Amino acid sequence: MRRFWLPVLVAVSLTSTPAVAAPDQITERDGSAFALTADWSLDAKAAALTTELGTRRPVPEVLGSANRSTNSCSDSRKQAQPEHYDRTDLPLPQDKILHSSARFCWDEGDSLVSYWVPQGVSGSSDADDDELWGSDRVLLVAWYHDKGKAGTPESHGVRISFVDRNTGKYRHVLLAEPVSGTDFKPVPIHAGGMAWLGRYLYVADTSRGIRVFDVERILEVSTSRDDVMGLSGGSYYAYGYRYVLPQVATYKQAVVPASPCSPQAGALCFSSLALDRSTTPDSLVVGEYRDGRSTDPAVDGGRVVHYPVDATTRKLTLSGGKAVPRTTVTTPKTNVQGVQTWNGRYYLGRSSADKHSFLFAGNANAPMTTYSWAVGGEDLYYEHGSGLLWTATEHAYNGSGEVIDKRVVFGVPLSSMS
Incomplete structure (x- = not known):
């Protein structure tokens, strides 16, 4: 659904006046207001939960238990890809039509479910230098739960699809927030962006900042009940899911906007996340979704912020106890759902409903160059070895509730946008 924009490696004065972005270019700006406070207090609770349950499972075991299979995509789903761009209202020349070179689709139930919606994307290329987690090539997709469409009294939070790119099989894992050393609850966020850094999975929390989860503490729970999350009657459950992924930390901004998030001069809306491995050190890229422009330079355009990442711990680098932005820019484009940067270049994926x-x-x-993109494209993820820029599309239905069946996960060569 909603998201944000991209960063660059240029020194920025912390006292500079925010600049209104030119009609078609990214503009550097002050990002000093967007420092984040790290809170790792949940780490101890996650550790206690791991001991209490005694069911810690490594990622290869989760992949080995995969209970669903990707497929090669129906014609309807393929039509969501950028090579099938057919808009006559905004035509593009043939050399600006992007072509996917890899793709997969979900099983039928996940492709058409209305109340689970794909959002954030990451994978083992983010997680490790060799692009593998152990011997596995993995792609992750986050889905948020729409309790209104599901008809449930509370949100089931976010599930992460762990996709084995070698076998094409996958399994969903539910995010969990520890409330004590003996219990946990769902994480009802939008999860518009995601980046996998070593053992940590960073997930965007639109108003608050970033939540961090530990992929080395995936816990197995009972699947015999689909109506409860956490401890009940002496057993642990996760709405029928077999595994939970516990939260260990939060990076929180000083000002937390009300929900739904509305950007402020001193606060971001965290809509997308990406890892930029081309910077030194690596950078976590936060992008901000905006519906339109503003005459107020403090909030004009979607802001994109780079936070430096510690090369050893894979946590955000702290200065004076805070994660301080390395660079911040304003982007002039609206409805940007995904942002990736590489070698100082910005890539902004704009969203759409059914076009x-x-x-x-x-x-x-x-000035930026415009290329064709997907129907309902979401977060961006760059696989640095294959050179592919990946996204997941979200729409199974249009705004009127009619089936359009456009969910696909695909990658395009970054070199085609050089």
């Missing part, structure tokens, strides 16, 4: 949209690419302080 193809656009991917914008360019450097800071220079």
